[in-house]
Amino acid sequence: MSEFPHKPTRRTVLKTGVAGVAAGAATVAAPMFFMRNAWAQEFCNMPTGGSVTLGFNVPQTGAYADEGADELRAYQLAVKHLNGEGDGGMINTMKPTMLKGNGVLGKKVEFVTGDTQTKSDAARASAKRMIEKDGAIMITGGSSSGVAIAVQSLCQDTGVIFMAGLTHSNDTTGKDKRRYGFRHFFNAYMSGLALGPVLESAMGKDRRAYHLTADYTWGWTQEESIKNTTEGLGWETVEAVRTPLGAGDFSQYLTPVLNSGADVLILNHYGKDMVNSLTQAVQFGMRDKQVNGKQFEVVVPLYSRLMAQGAGENIKGILGTTNWHWSLQDDGSKAFVKSFGQEYGFPPSQAAQTCYTQTLLYANACETAGTFAPPAVIGALEGFEFDGMGNGQTLYRAADHQCFKKVLVVAGNENPTSQFDLLQVVEEVPREQVTYNPSIFGGELGSADAKAC
Template structure:
């Protein structure tokens, strides 16, 4: 039975993005400024302070992914509070390693920095969180490009990166790292989850036209969906790429309309996804729209045009499992004031992802009995766990979570309310691929357990 835990009060400290840049040597140890909770040693910021330990969260609080970053920040804040004071999943048997009295007897402090939705800024922010603020781990981020750059920063310094929202294939494929762990499913798994639903609706033969962003996510998602459709003998008529930030999709949509497809696939994220969905609903009178990766941000901005759109999500408040309900209720209790963003009060996929990644790291530290990264990494590799959507495994070969994928369909405008923009179609549980299959086979070497650069 879950029980309440008593503990110290959580501490929240914020690092402004405007001051999140330091010199090269400063990022190598934890003795840079008075705010650090660590001292230099073999690993950056090891050993940690006697009374506290710092977790670092680079998040996009402005720019095109700002809405996602705000949601992530709330998830991180809730996780730190529960680690220090008990509550939520910390009181669950699924996270029995956690005590609700900090981590290894140390109060968890939290430092954040605004990445401004830029991979380069994210590196500067993370460098400061590690170097000046003494963070022993970092989590967060809003793109695959950001994740790859942060992995390049973390591995040499011996800092574990619990990857945030990075829905591309490279972070656990060609650019995989011993120090990075990816909870978010990738485009291949999204395509696997969507294909049975599409086959059920259209049978074994249908025609498709695709539009996608010229980004890592856009290319890989379009390619994986195309591959899945061709494997099922569907007629893939062609696709068109657009620049990230495109506001007018008219020419590309008219080209798609001329092909007269049964299905229109839109591989976009955030505001771009919302604009593409809205404009597609105006160009096409009646067509099945598939947006392989949906989010509350995309759905909210798309408005009534989201009706009938099929997609996948990481998590949704409507998922009815004990852990899902615990997170939803805890989030609502902490942030549920109707005057304060009422449409966010039930949590979101971004907040859920941030919360879970933080607790996964903390639980691995407790199981290892140390903050030293090689031991923590070994506890994460191959670990089986749950985050409210079913059984998951953090695979050792590529550090990709093999997990269920929820499939949803957009609701009519009259049924949308308070974070409810889509309804559940199914939770696809038979998704995944072998370590010797694409994209895992591109992860030929995760790298050593020890950091590659000595801490100065």
């Protein structure tokens, strides 16, 4: 008796072999979207162990080091909350949310940091290092539009998602937008739209404006946006002068303002430039001046509390816009201020809020997509509508990856009650009023295809 009742013949062996090869080939050629988590090993830095690494790229040295330190504090707090430590912060107020406080997709969140030095080349180098050496699956942070645009472009090329920190230039989600880049912070165009009605009611329609503008991408787009708004109100632009970044002494740029016939000075400056130009404008008596029968006014379109501290008493009563302020009374803001204040002993800055929110939004998108694969995470972020993060109902617009939410018009506080109480919210401008057509800035998002490192 044979040991094999159905003894294989040469023909059956061949048949089976051909069928096996065909099945194998079919498996390899099968479209990947048939399977969940089918991007395995197909995208850059796919987490394989029990943890996932995020890359926090912030200015740790240079002029924005204090702002960078606040961003880092916020990131550390976000990691804590994502891993289920602390009081949970905005995870408790975010709606809708898939976050459970058990890491992201069950993996513990870890982080590495880089120093942007607020220089594009240094920021790209530190982001590259975090991606290539540290295995960061997402890069976030920064305090400058030049840096954001440079890092965003690198992230598009390497297939790693970039959640921008503080960047206000229209270009970040305008002509330089990228599929892998997302911005929660507002932009210069939105500042203009929010400020317009407030400027009209505070200063009227018959004004002559003089712009001093920082000579780089953010300054140019802000000048253009604010000019659009003020000229739309009927104001005349007397002059728009570009000043070198980090000029220090602005006296030679300020003195021509005095005899120009302008009755409003608009300072398109940020950081140290804003502190210096505003301080010196006040020293030149501009706030006590009467021109054309009107009180001379100064406007600082982009405010930051950390910068306001540097300008001291000079900011009192001066109008501007900000992304968020710790005095807001919605549930999300209160939860975040409480967590941050108890952890560090002082309230968070707008940079901290945007960075914290971006981390939670990325984590939530991964949970929603059920994978870390960038194309799916990008899909989950595009068009995502949420609330409870401090700025009311917010939309991550799919067309340009710009968040649309309330914008705050603020003024320097006349009677501060503490060293942090420097800005007063004048108006919370609704999202509808600051929403614009994405086509006005051009640009292409590019491909969402996953890339191997």
